[in-house]
Amino acid sequence: MNIFTTYRDHVLAEVAALVAAGTLPEGIDTARVTVEPPRDPAHGDMATNAAMVLAKPAGLKPRDLAEPLAARLKAMTGVVEVDVAGPGFINMRLAPAIWLGCLRQCLRAGPAYGDSMIGNGRRVNVEFVSANPTGPMHVGHARGAVVGDALAGLLEKAGFRVTREYYVNDAGAQVDALARAVHARYRQALGRLSEDDIAGMLARKEIEYGGDYLVPVGRAIADDHGDELAEKPEDAWIGPVRDRAIAVMLDVIRDDLAALGVSFDVFTSERALVEAGKVDATLAWLEEQGLIYTGVLEPPKGKTPEDWEPRPQTLFRATDFGDDVDRPVRKSDGSWTYFAGDMAYHRDKVERGFDDLINVFGADHGGYVKRLQAVVKAVGGGKVALDVKLCQLVKLLDQGEPVKMSKRAGTFVTLRDVVDRVGKDVVRFIMLTRKNDATLDFDFAKVTEQSRDNPVWYVQYAHARACSVAGHAAALWPTRDLSPEALAAASVELLEAPEELELIRLLAGWPRLVESAAEAHEPHRVAYYLADVAGAFHGLWTKGKDDAELRFLLPDDEARSLARLALVQGVATVIASGLQIFGVQPVRELR
């Protein structure tokens, strides 16, 4: 339970009492009332803006409303101090017992601490990665994969029912290009083309994908089909070659993602949607709604394409739903555009009953979000929200120097390379240390360094230290039950140092952080919070070095030691809880 919402409820109850007393008008809107930790801890444990928000509609001055409200809050159990400050804030200080109760709750809940009900079972579809099945994953994909997976984990913790989904673009020109490249490798496997021939085809742009990873695919086709597909016209071989190539590439992608610890609940095939007639059905439905028409688009101003000519097109009325222009759904050869398929796909998601849709895309798809949101508005009747998280570039560095990457030279870094080099947990955590729309530096040297400015290490080190304290305690008191449940029953009221209480308050803020991060769809907040917790814990640890009285374990004072161990265990619990969202394994010791 988020203690801040608990106290918000208390504040609202007192507001209701003031309504009953006639101080406030009937039916006053309390939606904007908040209870939050104040920026400056000197102001107390919690602050509410109630008086400032409610004063105006009540025709009062904030401070005139704050006084009677503060008087009522002061009478509440657990509240030890209330004062009115600044423009009308009401600051409250809570009895230590309240915070200690949070710590006990944390220990009893274990890593489930922070679980929330705000999702209320709403169904959320998180679509991420969705890379074309034309090759192995590279680092750019890794960020989207981690952000999507962690966001999904965060939403699950907040009480949403989450589906992790991958949209397979297996119907367009890209996979035909893949098939052509594989066909060349197939002929190479049969000895009919040399490596130089392939290089020549690449140079002449007859094929688009030249990577070695297609060599075994070509060989597999040779094994299955012999030379029967080698000299036939493209029409005869492109189907089977493409299908086989896509299947192999998807296996590669699944393996790469598995190495990152990412898996999906659903893979949706674009081709399957087309073949099931869903694109036709969607367009027919939109036509019925009067949302499809034939028209001529204006050329984009200032940057007219050379070959621009006005031409009637089949268009979707995206501008009715907030987009800048209406969008074409059909190519001049009569086939559907990629967008038409995406319309059908998003309609399909809506029909599967999701309440919220989230797409994680690369930043280069920014120009695509308005039209997708327009589609979702149109097919969801305004009841389904689509949020698109755009992930910026990852800059790979080594000791501050850019890692040279070139597709042509074959030196581009794959997801697998990175995971093999630093481990999946490091990749996952680091990818979440920036908000998704900011570029991220990934420095091989830095992310494995043992130092304060490497957040993965810093957080893991805190967890390992906490486990180490527990180990020492077990050695000191071998017969004592030191399980978290037992520690929850310890005399935690012996925790009275300001630093200790500050850390407890920080841990007590975890449920609130989960909720706000989930609502904002911002998993990176968890990373910063964990670094804060680690920092506070390391600080406390260090104090014990200067002052033996502040050490966690005092061999002569078992009761106090157990209380402090409870706090240490709380730190470990919250870190484990946060890392679980990230899909990162908390370590018990550093290697």
Added chain:
RNA sequence: GCGCCCGUAGCUCAGCUGGAUAGAGCGUCGGCCUCCGGAGCCGAAGGUCAGGGGUUCGAAUCCCUUCGGGCGCGCCA
């Protein structure tokens, strides 16, 4: 030309959806650290939140505008 994202300390970045005196790490400067549970501790300096205007009790946060950077802009996915 239009749309979206971004601009916060010397550097890298937070800033809880509009709250109080804008924070952290690194770096810099000044001290401490010969022994505790390894990879440090305390303190200081450092800001026109890119500039300007607006909304209101209150703006880094919302609106307008200028400047600067990134991405995108009819049948590529």
